[in-house]
Every structure is written in structure tokens, then in C-alpha cells.
Amino acid sequence: EVQLVQSGAEVRNPGESLKISCxxxxxxxxxxxxxxxxxxxxxxxxxxxxxxxxDSDTRYSPSFQxxxxxxxxxxxxxxxxxxxxxxxxxxxxxxxxxxxxxxxSCQYIDFWxxxxxxxxxS
Amino acid sequence: xxxxxxxxxxxxxxxxxxxxxxCRSSQSLLHSNGYNYLSWYLQKPGKSPQLLIYFNSNRAxxxxxxxxxxxxxxxxxxxxxxxxxxxxxxxxxxxxxQSPYTFGQGTKLEIK
Numbered sequence: 001e002v003q004l005v006q007s008g009a010e011v012r013n014p015g016e017s018l019k020i021s022c023x024x025x026x027x028x029x030x031x032x033x034x035x036x037x038x039x040x041x042x043x044x045x046x047x048x049x050x051x052x053x054x055d056s057d058t059r060y061s062p063s064f065q066x067x068x069x070x071x072x073x074x075x076x077x078x079x080x081x082x083x084x085x086x087x088x089x090x091x092x093x094x095x096x097x098x099x100x101x102x103x104x105s106c107q108y109i110d111f112w113x114x115x116x117x118x119x120x121x122s
Numbered sequence: 123x124x125x126x127x128x129x130x131x132x133x134x135x136x137x138x139x140x141x142x143x144x145c146r147s148s149q150s151l152l153h154s155n156g157y158n159y160l161s162w163y164l165q166k167p168g169k170s171p172q173l174l175i176y177f178n179s180n181r182a183x184x185x186x187x188x189x190x191x192x193x194x195x196x197x198x199x200x201x202x203x204x205x206x207x208x209x210x211x212x213x214x215x216x217x218x219x220q221s222p223y224t225f226g227q228g229t230k231l232e233i234k
Contacts, residue, residue: 061222108161
């Protein structure tokens with residue numbers, strides 16, 4: 001059974017750093033892309049970016065390029081989403097997700113993590 | 123970016139009645155391989171989204187045949203043949219043709 005298990009909720013002050021995680025199991029972690037989707041409070045879904053753990057090839061949506069860092073440690077089947085300096089506007093639920101990608105595009109997302117709520121407030 | 127526009131944004135439905143949700147893309151989602159790169163998701167209250175339909179009309183594993191997807195190019199429809207209480211939540215369409223991959227605004231289905 002494919003599972004994506006995310007780390008727990010976090011509360012941070014503006015300007016602080018943060019790294020959240022997503023552990024994949026039940027499939028070959030290194031041969032599927034894995035990515036992150038943001039959902040701001042009461043809003044819709046936004047694709048942030050993806051990484052291929054096999055070779056660490058990483059692709060960001062333009063809106064998130066330079067704002068976050070996506071990484072993966074294939075030795076422990078875990079993907080990460082990291083911020084260097086959080087802003088209040090980063091407050092959101094973050095979902096890790098496994099997209100099905102081929103021939104240069106990611107056609108759909110077949111599995112989702114349970115979500116990690118990040119709250120940034122002073 | 124490809125813009126995805128859903129309608130209606132709110133959909134009250136009586137149990138046992140059919141329901142349709144529409145999704146329009148700003149560019150054709152028809153790939154040269156003949157597949158439309160359009161998928162549908164349901165986010166139940168307080169839960170993660172779940173895949174319902176991929177490649178426009180293929181039901182995901184475990185999804186009831188009360189759900190069906192149709193359309194092509196820029197206009198797509200998700201149909202629920204008979205709405206049940208467990209179908210409440212927000213439905214999203216997503217295009218997977220071109221990065222950045224984009225979602226519709228969501229359609230909130232509620233039971234009358």
C-alpha cells in the first residue's frame with residue numbers, strides 16, 4: 001500500500017526557518033516524482049514543485065522558485081520542503097503528493113499525504 | 123499559465139439526484155497522444171484531496187462508477203449519477219499538460 005506520511009504541525013515566528021518532511025512507503029521511492037502542493041486557509045490548491053529522488057532533479061513552479069527548497073534523501077525515502085525565512089503569508093496546509101509523470105509532464109496526482117499545517121505568527 | 127475555471131462554485135444537491143461540475147481550460151489539454159491531461163479530485167471536509175478521475179475519463183482505483191468524466195480540448199464535465207451524503211466536499215479539476223500545473227478554484231458540493 002502506497003503511503004505518504006508527513007511530519008506534524010509547526011508554529012514559527014516570521015523570519016524563522018523550517019523544514020517539513022514526507023516519508024514515502026509501499027513503492028519504489030527513487031523511481032517516482034514527489035512534490036508539494038500548498039493550500040492557504042480557505043483557498044484552493046497550488047502546485048509548488050517536484051523532485052525525482054533518483055537523481056534529485058527538481059522543478060519549481062515560477063511562483064515558488066526562490067521562495068522554498070525541495071529536497072529528498074533517498075536513503076530514508078523522505079522528501080522535504082524548506083524555508084529559510086518564513087513570512088506570515090506562508091501560513092498554509094502543505095500536502096506532499098505523488099504525481100504520475102512521463103514524457104516531460106506530470107499528468108495527475110495519484111497519492112497524497114495527510115498534510116502539514118504551518119502557522120507563521122508573531 | 124493555463125487557467126482552469128470551474129462552475130458552479132457552489133452546488134447544493136438532494137440525495138439521489140444527479141450532479142454535474144464543469145471545468146474549462148484556457149488552452150487545449152489534448153495531448154498529441156490522444157489523451158486529455160485533465161484530472162478530478164475530491165477534498166472531503168478536513169481531509170487531503172483524493173484522485174477521482176485521470177486522463178479525463180478514467181476512474182481511479184476504488185472510485186465508484188457513480189462518478190464519470192467527459193469532455194475534450196478545453197471543456198470538461200464531472201458527473202455524479204446519484205449523489206450520496208459521502209460525496210460532500212470540494213471538487214477540483216487539474217491540468218497536467220503544462221508546468222506550472224494548475225487547479226480550478228474548486229466546487230463545493232453540499233447536500234440539500
